[in-house]
Amino acid sequence: MRKRILFLFLLAAAIGGACLGFFLRPEFVPPAIVPLEGASLNQTPVYTLLFEGGMETIRIDPDPAVYAGAKAANRSLHLYTDMPEEEWIPIYYLAFINEPHQEPFYADLLGALREIRDRRGLDDDRYLELIAVFVQSIPYETDASVSEPKFPIETFVDAAGDCDDKSLLLAGLLAREGYGVSLLYFGGETHMAVGVKSAGCGYRNTSFAYIETTNVSYVGIPPATLSGGATLSSDPLVIPVGQGERSYTACNQVQTIERALSALRDRAAVLETELEARGREIEAMRDALDVLGARMTSLLRAGDISEYNRLVQDYNRMAGDYNQAVDAYNALLDEAERVVDLHNDLAAGAHDRPASYLVARAYPSG
Template identity: 30%
Template sequence: MRNPSVTCLLCALITVVLLCSAGCLHAPGNIAGTLTGNAPTPDISPAAPAPTGTSYVLVETLAPDTPAIPESPTCQPLVVPQETGDTIQENTFNFQYRSVPYSVTIPVNTSLYQAARNSPNKNLNLSGTNDTAALYRQMMNDPAMDPFFNDLIRELSKDRYKGGNNLTDDEYLEMVTSFVQQIPAENRTAGNPRYPVEVIADGKGTSDEKAMLLTGILSRQGYDTALLLFPGINRAGSGIGIRLATNHPSFRVFSDGRRDYLFIETSTTRLIGIYDDQIDTAPDPVVIPFGNGTLGYSHINFVMGIFADLRTMENQLKMYDEEAGPARQLTAYDYEAAVSYVNACEFVMSTNDRDAAYSAIRASQLSRHSACVTCG
């Protein structure tokens, strides 16, 4: 989803008729339009820039204290036939993390896949938040899923050490997030969700199904994580636990009443901690913590710097829209800045590479016109 102010600005800029008069650029129509510029090419279609806020704060990881989620008596564990010589299906996924290509081949036991596909849990009528939370917890914690997650984690861990490298815990979190984000998305809304094993076997998933997959991987590798469900907008994401250093952060935090979580997008490629307007304005989600992990994300302060710069550029674009007035005029200097902000926002909202995001912001005109957190 695109941010309305940036998307509008892009459209007028692409249709702009440049009529030079007294050093001004004339843009008929609303200046808030769409432009494709010379920003670095993102891996997938760009999304919307981050929403506005009030301050820039530091955060640190929070040691978990998992609250109890009520179990529903209607949820049933998977029944997997114990057959000799089970058939193994292998699916290969190609993805990019920080412009480096990765490939992972994941084995799937077809007996487990069929058991998940035919689970009676698919036909449950969920009557409220508790039933929803219980179903997702059952699907994530079912012992029958453990061999699948063990195989998946083993294969992903090979990429952690690709080419003699050794990704840090933060980098591994980013890499696994990139893997899940780049699994093809599906917008199916009917019925209860697929199990994580089905997402891998089918090679696609909805936002909640992919969020279950990511949360299942991270929770089994020591990360403090949660599943975030937004039923009002039919979206979901994962969360990484944080402790705030202020009661008034510049970004949205999601809580189960005991722990706070930072949003991780699963439906498209995006930096950890960055979200669009739809998530910003959505009602509070259902927060379902998983596991007892303690690992957090130490790069969050750098991401919040990017968040702050996105907010500043969005505010500058709104100012230019007002400045253009009924005549729809901007000076060449301001027009160049507006174009650079649009390009930077579009790229930053569609990348999983922190360094590339910094470069895109620094290549814009932000430091010449306003404060730039990431330009220092």
Template identity: 65%
Template sequence: MERKLLATLILVAMALGAGCADILPGPPVALPAIVPVEGASLDPLPAHTFPFEGGEETIRIDPDPAVYAGAKGADRRLHLARDLSREEWIPLYYRAFESEPHLEPFYADLLAALRDIRDREGLDDDRYLELIAVFVQSIPYRTDASIVEPKFPIETYVDGEGDCDDRSLLLAGLLAREGYGVALFYFEDEAHMAVGVQSTGCHYRNTSLAYIETTNVSYVGIPPLALSNGVVLASDPLVIPVGDGPRLYTGCDQIETIERALSSSLARAGALAPELAARTRDIEAERESLEAFGTRLKALSRDGEFLEYNRLVPEYNRKAREYNDAVQAYNALLAESRAAVDLHNHLVTHACDRPGSYLRARAYLAG
């Protein structure tokens, strides 16, 4: 994420004195809210096509134009009547975007479309969570440095784009309403947001949650080594609970196998690269030497120097065998390197298919 994750705060009233502070009447916090715009229209209706496991899926719903227009025109600032700590106001602020009451019909329609896919494909809870995650991850990433505040989830869907907090709010809202234990990960130091889901393993740092990156299609439970802008997530996130449902992600045994295969294949390809380069140079030198030797033998035969020719033939044949053995060994090493590279590239580009990736990863590690 490139834009700064900060709410626009307005401290509307706080009386200070030598003794007690007098707080003015009214609610202590005024949160961002949607006021539907009646008569608004929405054309054309969006459709989202995304990869999942072995194929593609398409989501089409009819979001309420009045709610979308109200979200677009909403005051996204957080108004405080008294001072709050960051640990207090940041969760209030972001949950206001995820849980705005006017969004419930939008969530219901979107989840109905996702459940249709779940039922058709016979997805269990883990694969259904992955379906929802890949759907959100596939929404094109776009950030605008001039915009500070996040979008309401209906905007992210209709606009067909969003940055890390936009997409994280949408994913967390969907998972919470499907009964998963879910939270937002707010990385203030790195200006980033992601999602955490309650899981039986692959816990992120000191939490009981598996990490889900929302800015690209990636595996549940495998945090990025670095963000797209090169930033490394070094800080501990502020965990903002969104849903406390009983559903857990239980695919971490397979995720850990995929992660081991990713690491192992990358390390093996990296280790083989300099050896392959050195062997290429050696084989090229041997080939040139062998070709020169062959040219000399042809000259001896042409000039009738058969005694010298016959004396050198065994040495030529020995060098030819050594060259062929070196080429064979090189080809075996090259095949091993290609297998590692192919496996790594496949796993990276098929994060939408955890079951298939697991089978490939397990076969590679077993071989």
């Protein structure tokens, strides 16, 4: 959930005296960090994440003075002139990302991420996915007592954040690594995500691939629903953060994965409907067998062997049909379990897009 923005519209007082000329106030004063020297951290977070089949650990030592200053910062946007939303909203969020006292934090964190990139030989697409998976792996958490966004250094040290907190961190990292990146601000749905310049998987009215930051998910595949069941139906306000030349070029593979996921969901729905219908048929067949079996038991107890023997053939035929129906049901159930398992494996495989693509490519998706 994106937190609300606090802003104050302030009136500048007029100052007389021709010898002083005009006293010019800025149009706005954004949130800023004043480091608190002497501060300390209770603990430094250590992040362990799964990426492409292996575990990675990320640990840095953020400046306690900057973190404490971020915690104590006034997060209001002070406006001295009237501005439309599409102007002051970007000013507000960019102030959190680009607050200059955080640059050493960005440099240290990117140093740790680059070490993984170089050791694994990641290309630009996989490196972007590494950064995304790292931020997505930070626990999603909302704090009802805090109504404003966090500075990225806070999200890292707190090891928790909501959609705008994590989006600000991811956008700041990608921008500093030369990617074309923007924030995607959904005012109506109170949500925020990240968009990265892409070739072939632009989201809605943008040229950016959608990145959901609240959970580990594929670059370029937006969520069907948000937490709480809401859906994204509006065009986002695009807030440019980085104008770099790097872009995401694995859209064809992501689209193959998305088609496979869609086909698997469709097949699972068909199988569920068919299993329900066949289950009802089998239940009716079982009831008919029970009724016939009870009648035959009564005949046997009454000594009516002739009628009992006459019904044996009917019972055996019905039992054979029942067993065939059960076998067919179980075969469908096996397929349904395979389909669901494959879907869930693919859906959970965003940390390893290349491997997921190979799996998705092998599934007939129409």
